[in-house]
Structures are given as C-alpha cells and as structure tokens.
Amino acid sequence: MTAAANCALDMRGISKTFPGVKALSNVNFAVRFGTVHAVVGENGAGKSTLMKVLNGSYAPTSGTIKVGGAEVRMRRPADAQALGIRMVHQEINLVPDLTVAENVYLGRMPGKWSWLRKGEMVSKAAAVLDELGAEINPRERLGNLSISQQQLVEIAKAYAAQPRIIVLDEPTSSLSEHETAALFRILRKMRDDGIAIIYISHRLKEVLEIADEVTVLRDGSMIETRPIEGITAAQMIRLMVGREVSNVFPKSPAEIGKSVLRVERISDGARFRDVSFDVRAGEILGLTGLVGAGRTEVARAIFGLSRLAEGTVSVNGRKVSIKSPSQAVKAGIAYVPEDRKGDGIVPGMSIRENISLPILRRLSRLGRIRRSADRALAADYVKQFSISPPDGERRINLLSGGNQQKAVIAKWLAARPSALILDEPTRGVDVGAKAEIHNIIGQLVASGMAVVMISSELPEILGVCDRVVVMRDGHACEPLQRAELSEERIMALATGEEMA
Amino acid sequence: MTDAAMEISGVTRNDRFTRGSKLVDALSKAGLAFAILAVMAYGSLVSPAFFTSGNLLNVLTSMSIVGIVVVGMTFVLVVGGLADLSVPATIACGAILSLGLQPMIGPLPAFVLAVGLAGLIGLINGVLVGYVGINPIIATLGIGTIGLGIVQAAVGGVIVYGSNPASAEFAKGRLFGIPVVVLIFLAIALIGHFVLSRSFWGRWTLATGGNYSAAEASAVPVQAVKAGAFVITALASGISGGLLGLTLQSARPLIGAGYEFSAITAVVVGGVSIIGGFGSVPRAIAGLIFVQLLTNVMVLDGVRTPIQGFVLGILIVGAVGMDAALRKRGVA
Numbered sequence: 122m123t124a125a126a127n128c129a130l131d132m133r134g135i136s137k138t139f140p141g142v143k144a145l146s147n148v149n150f151a152v153r154f155g156t157v158h159a160v161v162g163e164n165g166a167g168k169s170t171l172m173k174v175l176n177g178s179y180a181p182t183s184g185t186i187k188v189g190g191a192e193v194r195m196r197r198p199a200d201a202q203a204l205g206i207r208m209v210h211q212e213i214n215l216v217p218d219l220t221v222a223e224n225v226y227l228g229r230m231p232g233k234w235s236w237l238r239k240g241e242m243v244s245k246a247a248a249v250l251d252e253l254g255a256e257i258n259p260r261e262r263l264g265n266l267s268i269s270q271q272q273l274v275e276i277a278k279a280y281a282a283q284p285r286i287i288v289l290d291e292p293t294s295s296l297s298e299h300e301t302a303a304l305f306r307i308l309r310k311m312r313d314d315g316i317a318i319i320y321i322s323h324r325l326k327e328v329l330e331i332a333d334e335v336t337v338l339r340d341g342s343m344i345e346t347r348p349i350e351g352i353t354a355a356q357m358i359r360l361m362v363g364r365e366v367s368n369v370f371p372k373s374p375a376e377i378g379k380s381v382l383r384v385e386r387i388s389d390g391a392r393f394r395d396v397s398f399d400v401r402a403g404e405i406l407g408l409t410g411l412v413g414a415g416r417t418e419v420a421r422a423i424f425g426l427s428r429l430a431e432g433t434v435s436v437n438g439r440k441v442s443i444k445s446p447s448q449a450v451k452a453g454i455a456y457v458p459e460d461r462k463g464d465g466i467v468p469g470m471s472i473r474e475n476i477s478l479p480i481l482r483r484l485s486r487l488g489r490i491r492r493s494a495d496r497a498l499a500a501d502y503v504k505q506f507s508i509s510p511p512d513g514e515r516r517i518n519l520l521s522g523g524n525q526q527k528a529v530i531a532k533w534l535a536a537r538p539s540a541l542i543l544d545e546p547t548r549g550v551d552v553g554a555k556a557e558i559h560n561i562i563g564q565l566v567a568s569g570m571a572v573v574m575i576s577s578e579l580p581e582i583l584g585v586c587d588r589v590v591v592m593r594d595g596h597a598c599e600p601l602q603r604a605e606l607s608e609e610r611i612m613a614l615a616t617g618e619e620m621a
Numbered sequence: 622m623t624d625a626a627m628e629i630s631g632v633t634r635n636d637r638f639t640r641g642s643k644l645v646d647a648l649s650k651a652g653l654a655f656a657i658l659a660v661m662a663y664g665s666l667v668s669p670a671f672f673t674s675g676n677l678l679n680v681l682t683s684m685s686i687v688g689i690v691v692v693g694m695t696f697v698l699v700v701g702g703l704a705d706l707s708v709p710a711t712i713a714c715g716a717i718l719s720l721g722l723q724p725m726i727g728p729l730p731a732f733v734l735a736v737g738l739a740g741l742i743g744l745i746n747g748v749l750v751g752y753v754g755i756n757p758i759i760a761t762l763g764i765g766t767i768g769l770g771i772v773q774a775a776v777g778g779v780i781v782y783g784s785n786p787a788s789a790e791f792a793k794g795r796l797f798g799i800p801v802v803v804l805i806f807l808a809i810a811l812i813g814h815f816v817l818s819r820s821f822w823g824r825w826t827l828a829t830g831g832n833y834s835a836a837e838a839s840a841v842p843v844q845a846v847k848a849g850a851f852v853i854t855a856l857a858s859g860i861s862g863g864l865l866g867l868t869l870q871s872a873r874p875l876i877g878a879g880y881e882f883s884a885i886t887a888v889v890v891g892g893v894s895i896i897g898g899f900g901s902v903p904r905a906i907a908g909l910i911f912v913q914l915l916t917n918v919m920v921l922d923g924v925r926t927p928i929q930g931f932v933l934g935i936l937i938v939g940a941v942g943m944d945a946a947l948r949k950r951g952v953a
C-alpha cells in the first residue's frame with residue numbers, strides 16, 4: 122500500500138484568522154486510514170477550530186485539505202458529510218422524543234419519496250448497534266436512555282453513515298470507566314474496518330491507551346505528531362504547555378489584607394462537591410481546571426444563579442445566604458459571567474443602560490431614573506476604562522469583544538462589590554484589550570478588592586494570580602501558593618496525571 | 622500597532638452600522654406616521670363622512686377603550702411575555718363587577734374593586750408565567766377561561782345593567798369638549814410611557830425582554846418584572862372594562878371578546894418586538910391609531926367584513942416579518 126493511498130486526511134498549511142485573533146497558524150495535520158489519531162492541547166490551543174475547518178463549519182483562511190488523496194473544498198458541514206467525514210460532538214445532538222433507530226437514521230431515513238420504511242430502518246439500526254456491541258433496543262425512546270447510552274447512539278449514528286473519517290470530541294467525558302472500555306472496543310473495531318479515527322481528549326491516560334499516533338497543538342500551531350509508542354503523559358504535558366512564560370502580565374503588587382470571601386465545603390449536589398477556598402482583600406485567586414471541571418458552576422452558585430445544596434459562604438466574616446443575584450450584590454459579591462453574549466450584555470441596550478442595570482434603584486428617585494446620574498456613571502467608566510468608541514449611548518452589541526467585556530466589568534464595579542468573580546474575563550478578546558483588562562484587575566486589587574479569576578489559560582493564571590485553586594471533576598485542590606506554581610503542576614492536577 | 626489599526630477599523634465599521642440602524646429606525650418611525658396620513662387622505666377621498674368631528678370623535682372613543690389595554694399589552698410584549706390572552710376575562714371582570722356591585726357599595730368602590738379583582742387575575746397569570754415558568758399563551762388562556770367562567774357563574778350568565786345614572790353621565794361626559802374616556806386613556810398612556818421609558822421598572826422590563834439571562838445575572842428581579850407586566854395588563858383591562866360597562870350601562874360576559882387580538886395587532890403593527898426587548902408606548906399607540914383609522918375607513922368605504930379581516934391579517938404578518946428581518950440584520 123502506498124503512503125498516498127493510505128492517507129485519509131492531509132491538511133497542509135491551515136491558517137484561520139478571526140478579527141483580532143489568529144486561531145490556527147500554518148497547521149499540518151495528516152491521518153492514515155485504519156488508525157486512531159489523538160489530538161491534544163490546552164483549552165484554546167486550536168483543537169476545536171481545526172475540527173470545525175475539517176467538518177466544513179469554518180473555511181480556512183489559507184491552506185489545502187486532501188481527503189483520500191484528492192484535494193477538496195468544503196463550504197458547509199453537508200460537504201464534509203458527503204466526503205464521508207462525521208463528527209461526534211461532546212454534547213449530545215439527538216432528538217430525545219424519537220426512537221433510537223429514528224435518531225440513527227435522522228436525515229437519511231430509508232424510503233425517500235415514499236412512505237417511511239420503518240421496519241427496514243429498525244432492523245438496519247439493530248444491525249449497526251449489534252455490530253458495535255451496544256446492547257440498546259432500537260425501538261426505545263432515546264430520552265429513556267442514560268447519557269452514556271445516548272453517547273453510543275451518537276457514535277452508532279456516525280458509524281451507520283459508513284464514514285471514512287470519524288472525529289470524536291471528548292467522547293468519554295460522560296462515560297464511566299466500564300463504558301469507556303466498551304467504547305474503546307468499538308473504536309478498535311472501527312479502526313480495523315479501515316476507518317480513520319480522530320480522537321480529541323484531555324484524558325492523556327486514555328490517549329495512551331487507544332491512540333496510534335498523537336498530535337499536540339499549542340496556541341494555534343501544530344507542535345508535533347508522534348507515534349504513541351515511546352511517549353509519556355509527562356512528555357505530552359510538556360509539549361502542550363511548553364512555552365516560555367513571558368512577563369506579559371503586569372502584576373501590580375497589592376497589599377494583601379484580611380479574608381473577604383470565604384466558601385466552605387460547598388456542593389450543588391451534582392457538578393461540584395466539597396469546594397473550599399477564601400480570597401483576601403487585594404488578592405487575586407485563580408480558579409482553573411479543564412472545561413467542565415465545575416469552575417463556572419461554583420461561581421454561579423456563589424452568585425445565586427443556581428442553588429447550593431451544602432456548605433456556607435461568608436463575606437467579610439459574616440455568613441450570608443444567597444438565593445438570587447440581587448442578594449449577592451447586597452452581600453457585596455459581583456460576577457462577570459463567562460458567556461458574555463448570553464449572560465453579560467443586553468444587546469439592544471446602550472453602554473449606559475447596561476452599566477447602570479444592577480444599581481438602577483440606587484440611581485432612581487420615586488421610581489424615576491435620574492438621567493444625570495445615569496449618564497455620569499456611564500461617562501465615568503467609559504473614560505476610566507477607555508471604552509471605545511467613547512460614547513455611552515452606543516449600542517453595546519456594536520462594540521468589539523474587549524470593549525464589551527470592559528463595559529460588563531464596569532457594570533459590576535458600579536455596584537461597589539467587595540469581592541469580584543471574573544469568569545474567563547479575557548476569552549475572545551484581542552491582545553491589546555487583554556492587557557487593558559489585566560490592568561483594570563490590577564487597579565481593583567490595588568484598591569483593596571478581592572478578586573477570583575476563573576481562566577483556562579495557564580500563562581494568564583500564572584502571570585496574574587497570587588494563589589491558584591485547580592478543579593478536576595467537581596473537586597478543588599488545596600490552593601497552590603505563587604511559589605509552587607508551574608504549568609506542569611497545574612496541568613497535572615487538572616488532568617489527574619501524576620508527573621513522572 | 623496592529624491593535625491601533627484594528628481599533629480604528631472597528632470604529633468605522635461601528636459608525637456605518639449605527640448610521641444604518643438610525644436610518645432604518647427613522648424610516649420605521651416615519652413609515653407609520655406616513656401610513657396614518659395616507660389612510661386619512663384616502664379616507665377623506667372615499668367618504669365625506671370620514672373627516673367629520675362626529676366620526677373622528679367616535680373613532681377616538683372606541684380607540685381609547687382598546688388603547689388602555691394596548692398600554693398594558695406593550696409591557697407584556699416588551700418583557701418577552703408573548704401575549705396576554707386573558708384580556709377578555711379581565712375586561713368582563715371590570716365591566717360586570719363595576720356595574721353589578723353598584724347597588725351594594727356605590728359606583729366608585731365598585732369600580733375600584735372590579736379593577737382590583739382584574740389585577741388579581743393578572744397576578745395569577747404573572748406568577749404562573751414569571752415564577753412557575755408556564756408558557757404565557759397557555760397560562761393566560763387557561764386563567765382567562767377560568768376567570769370568565771367564575772364571572773359568568775357569579776352573575777348567572779345574564780346581562781348586568783347599570784343602576785347609577787350619575788356614573789354613566791360621568792363616563793359618557795366631556796371635559797373641555799373631549800370625552801372623559803379619551804382623557805383617561807391619555808393619562809394612562811402617559812403614565813405607561815413614563816414607566817416604560819423613564820423608570821427603573823421600565824428599564825428592567827426592557828432588559829428582561831432583551832436578554833433574560835443577562836438581566837438575571839445583573840441582579841434584575843426578572844421573575845417579578847415578568848409577572849409585573851401581566852399585572853399591569855390586567856389592571857389596564859380592568860379599567861378598560863369598567864369604562865366600557867359604564868358607557869354602555871350593560872355588560873354581558875362576552876363583552877371583552879376580541880379585545881386581546883385588537884390590542885396585540887396594534888402593538889405589533891406599531892413595531893414592538895414580539896420577542897421582547899424593544900418597543901415603546903407611543904409606538905404601540907401609533908400602531909393602534911393606524912389600525913383603527915384603517916378599519917374605520919374600510920367600514921365607511923363599505924369594504925366587506927371578510928376583506929377587513931384579510932387586510933388586518935396581512936398587516937400583522939407583515940409587521941412580524943419586518944421585526945424578524947430587522948433582528949436578523951442586528952438592527953432592531
């Protein structure tokens with residue numbers, strides 16, 4: 122067999138630029154038929170962007186893609202599907218009210234232009250599930266299955282389309298160890314059928330177990346592709362994070378005072394358990410971990426956006442019971458959410474209207490908003506944070522991401538909190554705005570505020586934070602002091618891999 | 622350096638966007654004013670009766686009764702509450718009780734109690750929609766049906782007549798040559814406009830409709846704000862029903878039928894977004910004026926009823942389609 126004939130996928134020189142961000146830069150990525158090829162990298166390393174290029178969701182800014190040796194150009198996911206490329210996403214993309222068989226053949230049901238041949242569909246689905254060794258009744262309503270069974274149906278759906286290339290994005294995130302073993306049997310079977318499998322995972326142990334080759338991405342670049350033999354988890358971690366930590370994050374020395382926000386053994390009964398930490402005045406506490414480790418859930422629960430099942434939260438030494446964001450604001454806690462579009466801004470409103478939203482009552486007299494106070498507040502922050510364009514009447518959704526984020530932070534400072542929780546405050550903003558946001562955070566702690574910063578970006582965590590709590594699978598580790606911080610140490614705690 | 626360049630290109634792009642949206646905004650506002658003028662011009666051409674003070678006063682009076690409901694309904698649409706279908710019930714409640722209770726407690730207390738009970742229906746709607754999270758269409762339809770049933774049972778399904786001529790005189794009377802009903806409508810419209818555009822409650826209403834999660838995360842009491850819109854609408858319909866009862870001096874249980882759709886039509890034609898987050902009382906009233914004048918002209922012109930319905934239907938679909946199109950372009 123020649124090398125070219127064996128090449129399922131050959132992506133060369135792939136770059137993808139978004140306004141202000143270079144998400145992929147000159148990436149070469151090749152996968153052979155009949156192999157499992159793992160892709161690893163930190164959050165934001167470019168894995169999902171690369172996969173979106175592969176499945177036709179994004180057009181690359183430059184570069185060529187060959188599938189099975191022939192150069193292709195994909196404009197939409199349907200083009201990729203026609204070429205035999207199938208994605209299995211981390212979240213389940215199925216219809217709960219349809220049966221398993223209907224889901225497997227969704228969009229490709231037998232009997233086009235005629236009555237649906239239901240019996241044929243059920244027996245075909247049964248054959249596929251059987252072939253994969255999944256004990257699932259094709260007539261069962263999908264919603265009645267467990268999440269892991271649904272995940273298998275998702276894989277069966279991709280497999281039934283007889284693909285040449287399957288991409289699995291974190292397929293084991295909802296599977297138990299036993300179910301993972303079953304999944305791996307299925308993957309090996311598909312590999313032996315000659316399918317090229319691209320396996321994206323944070324779990325390096327699994328990568329070592331299932332993959333034949335591994336490609337490491339970092340900061341949008343391809344770092345290395347290696348056969349799995351002879352590589353260790355520790356080496357992979359080093360390749361994933363191995364950049365010099367430059368001092369791009371100015372850490373302003375702030376006087377660290379007494380404890381402001383303290384959470385003790387809080388649980389929500391599902392996504393995090395027994396989380397404890399405290400933040401002191403003038404301190405930045407980093408909260409990091411892999412996506413899905415429960416960081417955002419902890420923040421939302423402290424802020425009253427979801428309920429705590431157990432544990433206590435105290436502010437300035439006083440125990441507080443927070444059941445809604447307005448109670449959190451009264452207690453002195455503010456939260457800048459992760460999903461800026463979804464939870465941060467009201468798009469149809471101006472910068473001014475967004476900034477004054479949490480303290481409208483304070484700005485009002487007899488129910489009427491005092492216009493001058495409203496305007497002055499916005500004008501102050503627009504100037505202080507150099508929000509661009511410097512016009513409080515501008516509709517907030519017309520601003521760049523970085524300026525939107527500055528306005529969202531301003532919104533919370535107006536409420537004068539004693540503790541501020543920032544969830545991924547610099548995600549998706551360009552380098553300049555990022556430095557400005559770090560500057561603002563530095564000013565805040567200098568003025569005595571206690572800051573919790575959630576971030577997936579390790580250099581940011583290392584550069585900005587005084588102490589760091591790493592979360593994994595809903596549990597938090599003991600805070601690491603600044604002196605004991607290193608990217609390797611954090612990644613090891615986040616992935617649960619011991620360093621060799 | 623690249624940052625500076627990006628910043629600049631960002632600004633120019635924003636400018637173009639903002640200009641575009643201002644143009645569309647102005648067009649959509651002026652468009653409605655133009656449409657109202659066109660209908661008036663057409664009306665005076667086809668019917669000599671149109672531009673008489675009697676006819677216009679008639680239109681104004683009947684418009685005022687719906688108009689009070691429109692003010693409330695604007696809040697429901699802006700907050701993202703889709704629509705309040707319990708309006709026929711709250712109008713009936715206002716009309717029947719403010720007439721039926723007259724012999725017992727006198728006209729003014731009867732009116733106040735009637736409006737209060739209508740508000741109670743609104744409170745139940747609000748709790749179901751805002752706090753329990755039931756779809757507004759289902760909740761208000763259900764509660765409206767129940768409320769209407771109770772009111773019907775209470776009066777034995779018959780027509781209730783007024784027994785206090787003085788109150789009838791007042792409701793049908795004029796102040797400075799303007800019908801009292803019209804003055805009450807204008808006062809309520811002014812209050813509604815003030816609350817929606819100037820008060821913190823109105824800002825909360827717009828924010829809740831604009832982005833529910835962001836408003837919630839900004840410490841806005843979103844559940845109460847959503848519930849409040851339904852209470853406001855019910856109070857408005859209660860007043861509207863009370864005035865209708867006093868004017869007619871009789872009220873049957875189905876007195877409010879159709880008012881919910883007239884109100885929704887006016888609000889939507891006025892350009893208030895059906896998905897929430899955008900709209901004002903003056904816009905909704907402009908929509909109301911347009912629809913009422915158009916209906917009046919069609920009646921005077923002898924357009925048959927089915928055709929009238931056809932025209933109004935096209936208007937609603939057109940207005941909602943426009944809203945969707947503008948949203949897609951990120952303008953509205």
